[in-house]
Amino acid sequence: MNNAPTTQTSRTTPSSWRRVFTVLPGLGATLLPVGACPACWPGYAGFLSAAGLGFLWFNAYPASMFMGDVGSLALGAALGTVALATRHEVVLVLVGGIFVAEALSVIFQVGSYKLYKRRIFRMAPIHHHFELQGWPEPLIIVRFWIISIILSLAALATLKLR
Numbered sequence: 001m002n003n004a005p006t007t008q009t010s011r012t013t014p015s016s017w018r019r020v021f022t023v024l025p026g027l028g029a030t031l032l033p034v035g036a037c038p039a040c041w042p043g044y045a046g047f048l049s050a051a052g053l054g055f056l057w058f059n060a061y062p063a064s065m066f067m068g069d070v071g072s073l074a075l076g077a078a079l080g081t082v083a084l085a086t087r088h089e090v091v092l093v094l095v096g097g098i099f100v101a102e103a104l105s106v107i108f109q110v111g112s113y114k115l116y117k118r119r120i121f122r123m124a125p126i127h128h129h130f131e132l133q134g135w136p137e138p139l140i141i142v143r144f145w146i147i148s149i150i151l152s153l154a155a156l157a158t159l160k161l162r
Contacts, residue, residue: 048075055071079096088159097151106124108120
């Protein structure tokens with residue numbers, strides 16, 4: 001099993017043109033020489049946004065394409081690079097609050113189990129804990145969307161205060 005984007009073998013398997021429209025902005029982002037000109041960072045961020053939107057368009061519930069670790073780690077590194085280059089590290093933590101909470105739930109779960117031999121959550125990351133409590137997956141997704149929107153608005157408010 002590899003970490004490349006995989007597809008389910010079902011009626012929702014994306015066709016090749018969908019993959020082209022999902023991958024094309026990402027290729028443009030890799031070719032953009034952002035180190036050469038600081039004014040190119042908005043274009044780089046635009047390419048990342050377009051690639052993310054293309055992925056999300058075809059990843060609506062039920063998911064037909066999965067990103068995997070390679071894609072998510074590369075996307076996180078690219079977002080971190082943009083945040084560091086534009087000096088908006090705190091804003092990135094606010095915008096990515098759900099990702100921070102997911103990572104912290106794993107850290108706390110592992111730490112608690114190693115120290116006390118007790119689990120804090122039924123399963124980590126925390127969205128699996130909610131699934132095991134009986135929440136349907138679409139409910140968890142929508143609740144995380146709502147939290148993400150609130151955190152994004154808070155991040156935008158901090159930008160206005162600067």
